[in-house]
Amino acid sequence: MANGVIAIEEKNFYQQSTNKYSGILSWLLTTDHKRIGLMYLYTISFFFIVGVIIGILMRLELLTPGKTIVDAQTYNTLFTLHGVIMIFLFIIPGLPAIFGNFFLPIQIGARDVAFPRLNLLSYYVYVVGAILVFISLFLPGGPIDTGWTFYIPYSVRSSTNVSMAILAAFILGFSSILTGINFITTVHRLRAPEMTFFKMPLFVWATYATAWIQIIATPVIGITILLVIIERTFGVGIFDPALGGDPILFQHLFWIYSHPAVYIMILPAMGVVSEIIPTFARRTIFGYKAIAMSSLAIAFVGYLVWAHHMFTSGMSDTARWVFSLLTFIVALPSGVKVFNWVATMYKGSIDPQTPFLWVMAFIFLFSIGGLTGLVLGSLATDVHLHDTYFVVAHFHYVMFGGTGTIFFAALHYWFPKMFGRMYFKKVANIAVLLFFIGFNMLYFTKFIMGYMGMPRRYYDYLPQFATLQEISTVGSWILALAIFLMAGNLIYSLRKGPKAGPNPWGGVTLEWHIPSPPPMENFKEIPTITHEPYDFSQLKEMKNES
Amino acid sequence: MGNKKHIIGYNTYILVWLSLLALTAITVSIAGIHLGDYTLLIAMFIAAIKSALVINIFMHIKFDEPIFKVFLALSGFTLLIIFVLTFFDFIYR
Ligand code: HEM
Ligand SMILES: [Cu+2]
Numbered sequence: 114m115a116n117g118v119i120a121i122e123e124k125n126f127y128q129q130s131t132n133k134y135s136g137i138l139s140w141l142l143t144t145d146h147k148r149i150g151l152m153y154l155y156t157i158s159f160f161f162i163v164g165v166i167i168g169i170l171m172r173l174e175l176l177t178p179g180k181t182i183v184d185a186q187t188y189n190t191l192f193t194l195h196g197v198i199m200i201f202l203f204i205i206p207g208l209p210a211i212f213g214n215f216f217l218p219i220q221i222g223a224r225d226v227a228f229p230r231l232n233l234l235s236y237y238v239y240v241v242g243a244i245l246v247f248i249s250l251f252l253p254g255g256p257i258d259t260g261w262t263f264y265i266p267y268s269v270r271s272s273t274n275v276s277m278a279i280l281a282a283f284i285l286g287f288s289s290i291l292t293g294i295n296f297i298t299t300v301h302r303l304r305a306p307e308m309t310f311f312k313m314p315l316f317v318w319a320t321y322a323t324a325w326i327q328i329i330a331t332p333v334i335g336i337t338i339l340l341v342i343i344e345r346t347f348g349v350g351i352f353d354p355a356l357g358g359d360p361i362l363f364q365h366l367f368w369i370y371s372h373p374a375v376y377i378m379i380l381p382a383m384g385v386v387s388e389i390i391p392t393f394a395r396r397t398i399f400g401y402k403a404i405a406m407s408s409l410a411i412a413f414v415g416y417l418v419w420a421h422h423m424f425t426s427g428m429s430d431t432a433r434w435v436f437s438l439l440t441f442i443v444a445l446p447s448g449v450k451v452f453n454w455v456a457t458m459y460k461g462s463i464d465p466q467t468p469f470l471w472v473m474a475f476i477f478l479f480s481i482g483g484l485t486g487l488v489l490g491s492l493a494t495d496v497h498l499h500d501t502y503f504v505v506a507h508f509h510y511v512m513f514g515g516t517g518t519i520f521f522a523a524l525h526y527w528f529p530k531m532f533g534r535m536y537f538k539k540v541a542n543i544a545v546l547l548f549f550i551g552f553n554m555l556y557f558t559k560f561i562m563g564y565m566g567m568p569r570r571y572y573d574y575l576p577q578f579a580t581l582q583e584i585s586t587v588g589s590w591i592l593a594l595a596i597f598l599m600a601g602n603l604i605y606s607l608r609k610g611p612k613a614g615p616n617p618w619g620g621v622t623l624e625w626h627i628p629s630p631p632p633m634e635n636f637k638e639i640p641t642i643t644h645e646p647y648d649f650s651q652l653k654e655m656k657n658e659s
Numbered sequence: 660m661g662n663k664k665h666i667i668g669y670n671t672y673i674l675v676w677l678s679l680l681a682l683t684a685i686t687v688s689i690a691g692i693h694l695g696d697y698t699l700l701i702a703m704f705i706a707a708i709k710s711a712l713v714i715n716i717f718m719h720i721k722f723d724e725p726i727f728k729v730f731l732a733l734s735g736f737t738l739l740i741i742f743v744l745t746f747f748d749f750i751y752r
Pocket of ligand 2: 371372375418419421422
C-alpha cells in the first residue's frame with residue numbers, strides 16, 4: 114500500500130513529546146493523537162473496571178432472595194451507577210476515543226487529527242463529566258436512583274442528586290460531539306493523496322459514520338437533560354403530568370438520542386471486525402463497498418426506530434405499529450455486514466489468533482443479541498417482555514457481547530502496535546474461553562428468567578427464580594476472572610512481553626507499515642497509496658520495507 | 660475554502676438581530692392567543708425563519724462551500740423525519 118515509509122532508528126511517540134515539557138506534563142498537555150488515545154484508554158478502562166465491580170456486587174445481592182448484601186435503595190443506586198458508567202463513560206466513548214484517535218489518522222496516512230487541541234479538550238471535558246458523576250455520589254441527597262434512562266416523572270420527584278448526575282451526562286455529550294467533529298474533518302481534509310474514500314479501511318468508514326451520529330444525535334439528549342434540570346429546579350411543567358407536562362415526550366426525546374447511540378456503540382465495533390477478519394483470513398474483504406455503505410445506512414436508519422423502546426408507554430397505537438415495522442428494516446444493513454464477514458472467511462486460510470477468537474465470540478454473542486432484538490421489536494411479544502430480565506439479557510448481549518468483546522478484540526489486535534510488545538497468547542486465549550463460558554451463564558439465564566416474568570431493576574425475587582439466579586451469579590464470577598486474567602496479561606506484557614516488531618499479524622493497512630510503537634508524527638513522508646486497502650499481495654513487498 | 664472573505668457590515672448583523680428579537684416577541688404573543696391546531700404550525704414556521712437567518716448570516720453558510728450546505732441539509736432532513744415520526748404518536752394519541 115505504501116512505499117518506503119519505514120524510518121530506521123527513529124524515536125517513537127513515547128520518547129518524543131509534542132510540547133516543551135517532559136514527564137507527566139508532556140502527557141497531560143499533549144496534542145499527539147496517539148497519546149490522547151492512550152490517556153483515554155487508561156481512563157476509560159478504569160471506569161470499566163468500576164462498572165464491572167458494581168455489576169459483580171449486584172449479582173452478589175441477587176445470590177439469595179431478600180436482602181443479601183445491600184438494601185433496596187442501595188440496589189437502585191447501584192444499577193443506576195452501573196448503567197451510567199457503562200453507557201456514558203465506557204461503551205459510547207470506548208472505541209472512537211481510544212482506537213479511533215490512535216488509528217484513524219494513521220490508517221488514512223495523516224500525521225494527526227484535524228484539530229489536535231480540540232482533541233485534548235474533548236479528553237478533559239470527558240474527565241470533568243466523570244468527576245461530576247463522582248461528586249454527585251457524595252452530596253447530600255445521595256446517589257441518583259432513577260436508572261440510567263432518567264425517566265420522568267420519577268426523575269423530577271426523586272430527592273437524590275439527579276440534576277448533577279445528568280449534568281454530567283450533558284457534559285460527556287460535548288466530549289462526544291468534539292470527537293465527532295474532529296474525525297469528520299480529519300477524514301475530509303487529511304487523507305493522504307490517492308487515499309480516495311473507497312480506499313479507506315473499513316474501520317475509518319465506520320468511525321466516520323459514527324461521527325455523524327455523534328454530531329447530529331447528541332444535542333438532542335443535551336437539550337432534554339437541560340429541560341429536566343429546569344423542571345427540577347424551577348418547577349416548570351415540561352414533562353411532569355402533575356404540572357401539565359407530557360411524560361411520553363421525555364421518552365421520545367430520550368430515545369431519539371439513545372437509539373442512535375446504540376449505533377455509536379456498535380458501528381465502530383463492526384469496523385474493527387472488518388479489519389480483523391481479513392487480516393486473519395489472509396483474504397481481501399468480501400463486499401468492501403457493501404460494508405462501507407451499510408455503515409452509512411445504519412447511521413441513517415438508526416434515526417427511524419427509537420420508539421420501539423416505548424411500546425408500553427401509552428403512546429398512540431399508530432405509532433406502535435409504525436415503529437415496530439421500521440425496526441425490522443434496521444436488521445437489513447446489519448445482516449449485510451454479517452454475511453460479508455462470513456463470505457470473507459469462506460475458503461480463507463484462517464489463523465485463529467487471540468483477536469480472531471474475540472471476533473468469533475462477538476459473532477456468536479452479537480447474533481443472539483440481534484435476534485432477540487427482533488423479538489423485542491415485535492409489538493406483541495414486547496408487551497410481554499418489556500421491563501423484564503429478557504431486556505437486560507438482550508442489551509448485555511449486544512452491548513457487552515457485541516461492543517465489549519470487540520473492545521477486547523481491538524485491544525489484542527492493536528496492542529503490539531500501540532506498545533511495541535506482544536502479550537502471552539495462551540493466557541489471552543484462555544481468557545477468551547473463560548469469558549465466553551461466564552458470559553453465557555451470567556446472561557443467558559436472564560433470557561429464561563425474563564421470559565418467565567422476572568422484572569428488571571429488583572433486588573429481590575420469587576423462589577422459582579432461585580436456581581437460575583444462582584447460576585447467573587456464578588457466571589459473573591467466571592466472567593470477572595476472565596476479565597482480570599486478560600487485564601493482568603496485558604498489563605504484565607506492557608513491560609515484560611516479547612518485542613513485537615512492526616507487523617506481527619501480517620496486516621496490510623497503513624498502521625502495519627510503520628514501526629511499533631509509531632514515531633511521533635506517524636510518517637516521515639506522507640505515504641503514497643498504491644493498493645486497495647485489503648490487498649494481501651503487498652505483504653511480500655512489505656517485508657522489504659523494514 | 661474561505662479564500663473569498665465575505666465581509667458583512669455591522670448594520671446587517673444588527674438588522675438580523677433585531678428581526679430575531681421581533682420574531683421571538685411574535686412567537687410569545689401568539690402563544691397567548693387561542694388558535695387551536697394552528698398554534699404549533701405558526702410557531703414552527705417562525706422558528707424556521709429564525710434558524711434560516713442565523714444559519715445563513717451569523718454562521719456564514721450562505722457564503723461557504725457547497726459541501727457545508729449538503730451537511731446542513733442532511734441534518735435538517737434528519738430533523739424533519741424525526742418530527743414526522745413523532746407526530747405519528749402526537750396526532751393519533
Ligand atoms: C461483569 C460485568 C457485568 C455484570 C455482572 C453486569 C450485571 C448487571 C446487572 C445485575 C444489572 C441489573 C439488572 C436489573 O436488576 O435490572 C445490569 C444492568 C445494566 N447493565 Fe450490566 N453487567 C455487566 C457489564 C455491563 C456492560 C459491559 C455494560 C455496557 C456495555 C452494561 C450495561 C448495563 C446497563 C445499561 C444496565 C441497565 C441499568 C438500568 O437498569 O438503569 N453492563 N448489569
Ligand atoms: Cu433502540
